[in-house]
Amino acid sequence: MGVRTASLLVYLSCLFLGVRNQPPSSLCSRCNCSNINATFLEVLCLSDIKEIADVIFANGTQGDLLSVSDLTIRYNELNTLADGFATENVVRLDLSFNKISHVKNNVFSRLQKLETLVLSHNNVENLHPNAFQGLYMAGDFYPLRSLRTLMLDHNSIHTLNADLFEHTESVETLSLAYNPLEVIDTHTAIAITNLANLKFLDLSYTQLSALPKYFLHTPKYIEVLNLSGNSFTGVPRELEEAHSLRKFVFNDNAVVELTRQNGFPRIPTLRVLHLCQMSDLVALDAGSLANLTDLQELYVAGNPRLSRIDDATLSTADATGTMDSWPDIKKLYLNDNQISYINKSLLAHWSTLAELDLSNNPWTCECENQWMVETLMPVYLKIDEDKAKAMKCAAPVEMTSYTFEELHKRNYNMRCLDLYGAQPERDAAMLVGTLAGMILPKYSLHSVLLSIPFTGLLLGIPLVLFCIYSYRRHWFGYFDDSAASFSRQFYRRTNDVYEY
Numbered sequence: 001m002g003v004r005t006a007s008l009l010v011y012l013s014c015l016f017l018g019v020r021n022q023p024p025s026s027l028c029s030r031c032n033c034s035n036i037n038a039t040f041l042e043v044l045c046l047s048d049i050k051e052i053a054d055v056i057f058a059n060g061t062q063g064d065l066l067s068v069s070d071l072t073i074r075y076n077e078l079n080t081l082a083d084g085f086a087t088e089n090v091v092r093l094d095l096s097f098n099k100i101s102h103v104k105n106n107v108f109s110r111l112q113k114l115e116t117l118v119l120s121h122n123n124v125e126n127l128h129p130n131a132f133q134g135l136y137m138a139g140d141f142y143p144l145r146s147l148r149t150l151m152l153d154h155n156s157i158h159t160l161n162a163d164l165f166e167h168t169e170s171v172e173t174l175s176l177a178y179n180p181l182e183v184i185d186t187h188t189a190i191a192i193t194n195l196a197n198l199k200f201l202d203l204s205y206t207q208l209s210a211l212p213k214y215f216l217h218t219p220k221y222i223e224v225l226n227l228s229g230n231s232f233t234g235v236p237r238e239l240e241e242a243h244s245l246r247k248f249v250f251n252d253n254a255v256v257e258l259t260r261q262n263g264f265p266r267i268p269t270l271r272v273l274h275l276c277q278m279s280d281l282v283a284l285d286a287g288s289l290a291n292l293t294d295l296q297e298l299y300v301a302g303n304p305r306l307s308r309i310d311d312a313t314l315s316t317a318d319a320t321g322t323m324d325s326w327p328d329i330k331k332l333y334l335n336d337n338q339i340s341y342i343n344k345s346l347l348a349h350w351s352t353l354a355e356l357d358l359s360n361n362p363w364t365c366e367c368e369n370q371w372m373v374e375t376l377m378p379v380y381l382k383i384d385e386d387k388a389k390a391m392k393c394a395a396p397v398e399m400t401s402y403t404f405e406e407l408h409k410r411n412y413n414m415r416c417l418d419l420y421g422a423q424p425e426r427d428a429a430m431l432v433g434t435l436a437g438m439i440l441p442k443y444s445l446h447s448v449l450l451s452i453p454f455t456g457l458l459l460g461i462p463l464v465l466f467c468i469y470s471y472r473r474h475w476f477g478y479f480d481d482s483a484a485s486f487s488r489q490f491y492r493r494t495n496d497v498y499e500y
Helices: 002-021 025-030 050-056 186-193 237-241 367-383 385-389 404-409 424-439 445-473
Strands: 032-035 041-045 068-073 092-094 116-118 149-151 173-175 200-202 224-226 247-249 272-274 297-299 331-333 355-357
Touching: 025 032, 025 041, 025 050, 355 367, 367 385, 367 404, 385 404
Parallel strands: 041 068, 068 092, 092 116, 116 149, 149 173, 173 200, 200 224, 224 247, 247 272, 272 297, 297 331, 331 355
Antiparallel strands: 032 041
């Protein structure tokens, strides 16, 4: 009898759990429901939810969404969020692409397990200070205590209420990207700095050109800051106030030349830097990155006008000026620029790189890049053989058919241009043309006859030099009666190293 009772209890328990975790039929008839695990469901609604609004929102039957932990509602015309949500177990709520323009108070107050809230790609312009208010708790006023990630990107927000994040102090990730902020006014600055635990802040494509003073002083734990796609003409000095900044993304800004004056202030914690897709950037000058003493990853890629990186971009001289120091770079990306030359002293140790990309640059195969053939190519081949083998000469024209790998294998010594970059071997056509111009019949016959002695002199000099040279090389054997003279006529010395 005891065994039968126990079996019945187990059966009833399983039946109860099955009913509890069964998705609401009305909800799943309009949305896609799938099991995350034995306890929670994932619901994706991509169609009109008006007919099931009473299931989703708290003004309907309570408990219909108790088993849902991931709820995504997109491509509806919700316009105004006025009613609270019915479920208390949602961990992730995605309301993007719903044309939401207004969010009333207490809409999310019941979602005490909510960790991620996505309001991206809507029409939100203003948010009431109690939009993210939770339930009242003794000792803490209306917190959304579990919220960690808040996505407000791609809206129409110009400013934030100073008290907007009063109830969301646990937020670690905040995105305001693609909002027309233009400036971070006092109210917006207070709202953001109230997030004491903020670690990731995305302000990309918000039309900013400056940061307010002390903006990064209060949030002590910001590790990642994205200021891409703005109108900065130099690195904001306010970065020096950051306490924990490890990654800075500064792509697609209006910087033309990064110098010691408009470059980076001292940020000893920064390890990852992105300077990519800058359409106006032409140069990184000496000292522009020298204050980043702990930098480990440098991404300078996709800058269509960047042609110069100074030898001392990263290095710092000591107080006496006799010794330089460099950050220990592990990942270096210089691909898709217009760089033709880099100096070996840009980094202290190229051999310790873990990742390297130099592809799609017009590299010059002159002696200034000889170290790349001798020293860098063996390192590059070990890091990324395919990219190393694809590295080609773009100049001079005589070298464009060669790769750096081929030059390395041949122990090739590249020639140097003279002080003014002249290439005498290309001047032959001009000299011949000048000579021909002297004897062309554009003057009278008398003038031509008078120029014959001078022309003969010009032609005779190279002829005499040729005869002297052929004699010394024993090309024809006319002046050598030795036994080896015959074979010398058919012998020509070859060189292992070719120079242009």
